[in-house]
Amino acid sequence: DGGITQSPKYLFRKEGQNVTLSCEQNLNHDAMYWYRQDPGQGLRLIYYSQIVNDFQKGDIAEGYSVSREKKESFPLTVTSAQKNPTAFYLCAFGGNTDTQYFGPGTRLTVL
Amino acid sequence: AQSVSQHNHHVILSEAASLELGCNYSYGGTVNLFWYVQYPGQHLQLLLKYFSGDPLVKGIKGFEAEFIKSKFSFNLRKPSVQWSDTAEYFCAVIPMNSGGYQKVTFGTGTKLQVIP
Numbered sequence: 001d002g003g004i005t006q007s008p009k010y011l012f013r014k015e016g017q018n019v020t021l022s023c024e025q026n027l028n029h030d031a032m033y034w035y036r037q038d039p040g041q042g043l044r045l046i047y048y049s050q051i052v053n054d055f056q057k058g059d060i061a062e063g064y065s066v067s068r069e070k071k072e073s074f075p076l077t078v079t080s081a082q083k084n085p086t087a088f089y090l091c092a093f094g095g096n097t098d099t100q101y102f103g104p105g106t107r108l109t110v111l
Numbered sequence: 112a113q114s115v116s117q118h119n120h121h122v123i124l125s126e127a128a129s130l131e132l133g134c135n136y137s138y139g140g141t142v143n144l145f146w147y148v149q150y151p152g153q154h155l156q157l158l159l160k161y162f163s164g165d166p167l168v169k170g171i172k173g174f175e176a177e178f179i180k181s182k183f184s185f186n187l188r189k190p191s192v193q194w195s196d197t198a199e200y201f202c203a204v205i206p207m208n209s210g211g212y213q214k215v216t217f218g219t220g221t222k223l224q225v226i227p
Binding site: 035040041042043044045058090096097098099100101102103104105 | 160201213
């Protein structure tokens with residue numbers, strides 16, 4: 001799995017519901033990231049965390065929340081405030097000036 | 112704000128054809144440059160990267176990229192593509208500012224379809 005797992009692979013949510021996407025890494029990296037991938041828009045940074053108990057907003061943080069209580073875990077919650085949540089979500093770890101290593105992604109569909 | 116442009120959104124080539132995918136960025140200072148690839152059903156993964164030194168960088172699977180500082184470009188090339196190169200390719204740039212978090216910016220991606 002390349003040291004990083006995301007679950008579930010597919011997720012369906014009704015409008016108005018919050019949903020949490022899991023991201024776990026077992027390579028003891030400090031920095032972790034959440035991206036959103038939409039067709040024709042590339043990857044956009046939602047949140048990042050450089051150390052346990054600390055995280056920062058990325059470019060499109062509105063409607064999302066994260067926590068970093070453990071080094072290996074960086075869950076993302078898509079709240080009902082996110083106006084267009086249907087997308088492919090990618091979690092990554094790695095140095096902030098070097099290569100990032102991505103998980104397999106979670107495809108979220110809002111019904 | 113920095114930006115990364117990939118002008119080719121969808122490229123279709125026959126096997127054995129040569130490939131060049133364009134990538135231009137807007138940041139004027141020192142940058143770290145990357146090409147990532149996303150094969151169908153697989154993780155996004157690193158293809159090659161450039162930090163400094165020889166501006167012609169070789170990556171996996173016969174890919175190479177050339178950094179031309181004066182053109183703010185980092186184009187990806189492969190002399191002869193294979194069907195297995197069908198994937199989406201992303202250029203990424205990290206500006207090397209002094210201090211603080213160095214934000215990576217991704218291009219919008221180029222879908223390459225190779226026809227047998």
